[in-house]
Amino acid sequence: MRTFLSFLLLILSFAARAESAAPSWLESTLYGNGKINVVVAVVAVIILGIGIWLWRMDRRISKLERKS
Amino acid sequence: MRNWWKFLGIGLLLFASVAGFWVPLAPALVHVSPDRIAPGPVELTITGYNTRFGPGALVSLKNADQTICAKSVVARDAGHVTARFEIPAGMKENLTDVAVDDLIYTGALFTEELGSGIESSICPEPYPSPTGFTFPNRSILYESIRNLHFHVPMWFTMIALMGISVFQSIKVLGSNSLDQDLTAEMAVRIGLVFCVLGLVTGALWARATWGAFWTNDVKLNGAAVTGLIYVAYLVLRGSVQDAHKRARLSAIYNIFAFILLVLFLFVVPRLNAIDSLHPGNGGNSGFNDLDLDSRLRMIFYPAVLGWILLGCWMYDLRVRAARLANALDR
Numbered sequence: 001m002r003t004f005l006s007f008l009l010l011i012l013s014f015a016a017r018a019e020s021a022a023p024s025w026l027e028s029t030l031y032g033n034g035k036i037n038v039v040v041a042v043v044a045v046i047i048l049g050i051g052i053w054l055w056r057m058d059r060r061i062s063k064l065e066r067k068s
Numbered sequence: 069m070r071n072w073w074k075f076l077g078i079g080l081l082l083f084a085s086v087a088g089f090w091v092p093l094a095p096a097l098v099h100v101s102p103d104r105i106a107p108g109p110v111e112l113t114i115t116g117y118n119t120r121f122g123p124g125a126l127v128s129l130k131n132a133d134q135t136i137c138a139k140s141v142v143a144r145d146a147g148h149v150t151a152r153f154e155i156p157a158g159m160k161e162n163l164t165d166v167a168v169d170d171l172i173y174t175g176a177l178f179t180e181e182l183g184s185g186i187e188s189s190i191c192p193e194p195y196p197s198p199t200g201f202t203f204p205n206r207s208i209l210y211e212s213i214r215n216l217h218f219h220v221p222m223w224f225t226m227i228a229l230m231g232i233s234v235f236q237s238i239k240v241l242g243s244n245s246l247d248q249d250l251t252a253e254m255a256v257r258i259g260l261v262f263c264v265l266g267l268v269t270g271a272l273w274a275r276a277t278w279g280a281f282w283t284n285d286v287k288l289n290g291a292a293v294t295g296l297i298y299v300a301y302l303v304l305r306g307s308v309q310d311a312h313k314r315a316r317l318s319a320i321y322n323i324f325a326f327i328l329l330v331l332f333l334f335v336v337p338r339l340n341a342i343d344s345l346h347p348g349n350g351g352n353s354g355f356n357d358l359d360l361d362s363r364l365r366m367i368f369y370p371a372v373l374g375w376i377l378l379g380c381w382m383y384d385l386r387v388r389a390a391r392l393a394n395a396l397d398r
Contacts, residue, residue, distance in 0.1 A: 034093070034117060036211040038276035042218050042269040043085075049265045053382065060389055067396045 077377025084371030088217035091367070095119040095197075096205035097173035100166050106180040107157040114168055116147045117205060120197075121168065127151035128191045129177065130165040137191035155179070169194040203364060208277050215273050217367050221375035222266035223291070227329070228376045229259035229383060230298070234326040237319035247391070249315035252322060253305060254386045256298050258379055263295045278345055287346040290332035297325045 099115035114127070127138040127149060138151035149168055162179045165172055203213055233255035240248045270288065271281040282288065304321055308314035337346065 034211040035209070035276050036214075038212045038272055039089070039214045039218070041272050042215050045268050045272065046218060046222070046265055049261065049268070053261050057385060057389065060393075064389065064392050064396060067393075 073377055074381050077374050077381060080370045080374030081378060084217050084367050084374055087367045088214050088371065091363075092200075092202050093118050093205040093211060093213070094199060094202040095171060096207075097166060097168060097171050097176070098207070098210070100173060100176040103176060104178045104180060105153075105155060105163070107155045107159065110153045110155050111150060112153065112166070113148065113150050114166060114173075116149070116168065116171070117210065118202075119168070119171065120146050121149045125149050126167075126169055126192055126194045128167045129153060129155075129163040130167055130172070131161045131163050134159065134161065134163070134188040135191055136163065137189050157181070167194075170196050201363060212273060212276055213364070215269070216364060217371040219266065219269040219273055220368070221372045222262045222269060223333070224372045225375045225379040226259045226262040226266060227333070229255045229262065229379050230326055230329055232380075232383065233259065234322055237322040240315050240319040244312060244315065246311055246315055249311075249319065250390055250394070251387050252319065253302075254390055255383055256301055256322070258383045258386055260295065260298055260302075261382070262375075262379060263291070263298070267291060267295065283345060285345045287333070287337045290336055294329045294332050297328055301325055 095116060095118040097114055097119070098117045101113045101115075105112070112127075121143040123143055125141050125143050127141050129136045136153055136155060138153055140152045142150045144150060155163070159179060159182050161182065163177055164179075165174045166176045167173075206213060233252045236248045236252035236255065239245070240252060270291075274283060274288075275281045301318060301321055305314055305318050308317055
């Protein structure tokens, strides 16, 4: 879990750097195209969030299985 | 079939998500160039979204009681039309609105050098163009109006779960049941998942519409504080060792937490003294003022119910896992 989180942080820091270098990735992704991209981003975040919850639930139940 | 509500929830989510993406936006005029005009010959290029401009497009400039028709119109494609006008010198008011067929873009223009008389021309009436089932096309929002069906149900689900939790907590005060205390805790935990999803999706939507991930909007801060209050509920539970004492103490805290949730999410943002960017709050009108809002509602309400049922399913699983864990510990 910890390695996964640090990996995520690494990716995010790269993304942040990319943003400061060129003003465009966020502008072009979130403002272009009649703003449909922000809807896609929102749906992606929701699916990712439910996925992370499922993953943790899976581990919790695995722990119960080991105990029983 | 005691699991019917799970099927119902998934079915509603499927319907709302597919329809939320599939239904097209209503045609609208989105850009007029140039946006400052003066008396004399003027050539305007008008950009439409989801429009079907044809050779016979009727273009006119309007204000409250004057109309100037285009001298010539060239529809470059379905989304662009170029129109030439001869603006008279005797305009009394600014020409502010641009109309193409039955679409009107209000506040698109500023007219310089006004006169004192009224000059207006009578333009041919456009036929109302037939439209199918569409979502409203609002400036600033455009396609992101679809987020209504994804971002807002997160909050409805959180509130429903916190409601289940406070209901269980009130029962705990009467029964001292540790099992009811467990269900109250798990409802808060699932509610917080939806709170985080609501905050993150809201931040993305805010960036695209208001220009910043976080604004000092009352509803944003209220939602964040509400989330923190419920995190504090979990911290409080962790700090009390005795199980029965923990159940009673956290039940009382939970009742106050729910009252604060109602205050922060429903009462404070609606106070007239406070301005809010959120629709339906402060002096800001909701989606209710749209004549097409019934179309949004037909997707929105199933989405809300679907997400609440999914949240209840997650809560059900979490409670069952926690009960199993307790039984194994004993």
